[in-house]
Amino acid sequence: MPYTSRETGMLPFTGRSPRARHHSYRAAIAQGSTRGVKKTRMLTYIREHTLVTYHGLIEGLGMPHGTVCSLLGALKDEGLVIEVGEAMGKYGKTLTVYGPAPIEQEANRCAS
Numbered sequence: 854m855p856y857t858s859r860e861t862g863m864l865p866f867t868g869r870s871p872r873a874r875h876h877s878y879r880a881a882i883a884q885g886s887t888r889g890v891k892k893t894r895m896l897t898y899i900r901e902h903t904l905v906t907y908h909g910l911i912e913g914l915g916m917p918h919g920t921v922c923s924l925l926g927a928l929k930d931e932g933l934v935i936e937v938g939e940a941m942g943k944y945g946k947t948l949t950v951y952g953p954a955p956i957e958q959e960a961n962r963c964a965s
Contacts, residue, residue, distance in 0.1 A: 906948045
């Protein structure tokens, strides 16, 4: 896990006392175990629904905005989700539509 790796130099944990830094470290470890489950849940949802918007993910998964934004960004960085196009929202705003990456693209990413 990158946030708990001591090879990165300075760890991103804050706190004035060793005890506070220890709790920050433990929180990062605890969060890391649930993040993978949430990413898998989001990817499954996107694959089942094929085309989704950001707000569709929030409503469908029942996750907070910040969580959806973070997980969607991670899935895009990993090449598992791509921006497919745009759609008009119910208030006349342009929304980005996301979809699963093609299987060939995922296979190429895994092979490298």
